[in-house]
Amino acid sequence: MYCVFRENSEQQYISLIKGENMKKQNMFAKEYAWRGLMTAGGLLVIAITICIGAFLIYKGSGTFTIFGHSIFEFLGSTDWNPEDNAQGGGTVGALIFIVGSLCTCGLALLIATPFAVGSAIFMIEIAPKFGEKFYRPIVEIFAGIPSVVYGWVGLTVLIPAIKKVFHLQVGHSVLAAGIVLALMIFPTISNVAADSIHSVPKDYRMAAYGLGSTRWQSIYKVVIPAAGSGILSGIILGLARAFGEALAVAMVIGQTTALPKGLFSTTKSLTTEIAAQMGNATEGGEMKTALWTMALLLFLLSLLFILLIHYFSRPKKDKE
Amino acid sequence: MNRVQRARGINQIMTGVFYLIAVFFFTLLIGFASYVIIKGFTGATPEMFAFARKGSIGNQLFNTIYLVFISLLFSIPLE
Numbered sequence: 001m002y003c004v005f006r007e008n009s010e011q012q013y014i015s016l017i018k019g020e021n022m023k024k025q026n027m028f029a030k031e032y033a034w035r036g037l038m039t040a041g042g043l044l045v046i047a048i049t050i051c052i053g054a055f056l057i058y059k060g061s062g063t064f065t066i067f068g069h070s071i072f073e074f075l076g077s078t079d080w081n082p083e084d085n086a087q088g089g090g091t092v093g094a095l096i097f098i099v100g101s102l103c104t105c106g107l108a109l110l111i112a113t114p115f116a117v118g119s120a121i122f123m124i125e126i127a128p129k130f131g132e133k134f135y136r137p138i139v140e141i142f143a144g145i146p147s148v149v150y151g152w153v154g155l156t157v158l159i160p161a162i163k164k165v166f167h168l169q170v171g172h173s174v175l176a177a178g179i180v181l182a183l184m185i186f187p188t189i190s191n192v193a194a195d196s197i198h199s200v201p202k203d204y205r206m207a208a209y210g211l212g213s214t215r216w217q218s219i220y221k222v223v224i225p226a227a228g229s230g231i232l233s234g235i236i237l238g239l240a241r242a243f244g245e246a247l248a249v250a251m252v253i254g255q256t257t258a259l260p261k262g263l264f265s266t267t268k269s270l271t272t273e274i275a276a277q278m279g280n281a282t283e284g285g286e287m288k289t290a291l292w293t294m295a296l297l298l299f300l301l302s303l304l305f306i307l308l309i310h311y312f313s314r315p316k317k318d319k320e
Numbered sequence: 321m322n323r324v325q326r327a328r329g330i331n332q333i334m335t336g337v338f339y340l341i342a343v344f345f346f347t348l349l350i351g352f353a354s355y356v357i358i359k360g361f362t363g364a365t366p367e368m369f370a371f372a373r374k375g376s377i378g379n380q381l382f383n384t385i386y387l388v389f390i391s392l393l394f395s396i397p398l399e
Contacts, residue, residue: 041398118341126338135342138349149356157355183352186345214331 053299060296062289063092074293078259088286094294096259100174100269103260104249105242107178108185113235115182116189120231123190124197125219136194143187151248154180159252168264172254175263180248185238192237196230197223233309240305244298246271270294 063069067088073079077093119139123131158179159171200223208218224231246269254266255276268276274291281288371378 045398115341115345118338119345122338122342126335127342135346138346141353142349153352153356183348214327216331216334217327219334 056292056296056299059289059292061293063286063293067092067286067289074290080257082286082290084282084285084287086282086284086286090286092286092290092293094270094290094297096257097268097270097273097294098297099259100253100267101243101271103174103267104177104181104253104269105239107174107263108181108242109235109239111178111182112186112189112238116186116234116238117193117231120190120193120197121219121223124194125215125223131194136191139187139190142183143191147184147245147248148251150180150184151251154248154252162264166264170254170266172252172266173264174253174260174267176252177249177269180252181242181245184245184248185242188241189234189238192234193227193231196227196234199230200226229312232312236305236309236312240302243301243305244271246275250275270298274298 063074064071069092074092074094075098076095077091078095079091079093080096081091082088083090119135123135123139127135154176158176161171162168162173162176163171204222204226205218208222213221249269250272253269253272255268255272256266257268258265260267274294277287277291281291368376369378369381370376371382
């Protein structure tokens with residue numbers, strides 16, 4: 001614009017202003033076009049999510065509406081024998097899979113959480129230099145390894161080892177699934193926990209040291225309570241990942257339709273049963289509808305986990 | 321043993337515990353990675369990466385990258 005104020009003729013000046021206005025209009029048009037495109041993209045994503053939920057509810061409710069099973073039968077019975085046709089008449093008790101999922105994920109959490117939180121504390125509090133330079137990047141790499149690799153290594157290394165150590169006929173077991181899942185969710189929990197421990201203000205630690213506490217006292221009396229909600233959301237994030245895992249679990253759990261009697265018995269989980277039966281079930285049959293209901297159950301559970309994460313990581317009001 | 325000494329002792333024990341956890345997982349993760357990498361490289365032959373119908377993974381490799389490419393094509397604009 002500033003060149004305009006030199007000795008330009010009136011004509012040139014006007015044409016310049018016009019050009020500027022045109023350019024401005026053009027820019028506004030672009031601005032609105034791009035904003036519209038962004039909004040459309042965002043709305044599309046929301047719409048897709050809602051559509052997936054609605055589709056799952058529509059498909060999954062068929063077990064109760066079309067085939068007339070009660071919700072208590074689905075959730076509370078171990079009698080899993082759905083007919084593979086549209087007439088129905090079989091039984092759809094999915095308790096085995098629900099228990100299988102809960103057992104493996106619970107075991108994985110039990111194994112992974114202490115180690116993950118411990119290593120998060122190690123890499124932030126105890127050896128920050130080594131932690132930031134080497135430990136954390138390596139842990140992060142492991143968050144990205146495909147689950148099939150974990151399953152494969154579990155199948156070729158872990159299962160023979162379990163067979164040998166505990167003198168079993170088959171190494172496939174809840175324990176193996178729990179260990180594989182624990183290794184899978186360890187990086188997730190560890191990363192989120194490390195982030196939340198890192199975000200605890202340094203003044204808190206300094207104040208604790210100033211009062212004469214040792215490092216361990218400052219960690220478990222000050223840092224862990226202050227980072228507690230973040231650690232909890234990390235654990236729930238790990239749980240959600242473990243719950244949705246099908247491939248790695250299917251390779252090591254042994255795929256037997258029976259309730260697990262102990263750590264070393266084989267069983268099935270929700271995801272592995274869906275993955276195993278989806279391909280050969282008839283469309284619209286009782287089997288497929290029951291599988292859809294299980295998928296709906298998984299969807300609702302993951303929704304619950306996400307809600308819990310939001311609940312735990314909500315901004316806290318300052319307490320006195 | 322007075323309180324200060326006990327607190328110091330516990331501090332040292334817990335530091336040791338955290339070091340143990342870290343060393344254990346560090347070796348576990350390194351071991352896991354080197355197991356997969358070493359096993360993978362010792363089993364690999366140049367013929368494996370051909371696009372033949374049998375005994376090669378060229379097609380699968382291509383399909384994986386192709387799928388990633390297509391999914392990026394959809395997801396990047398939506399991001």
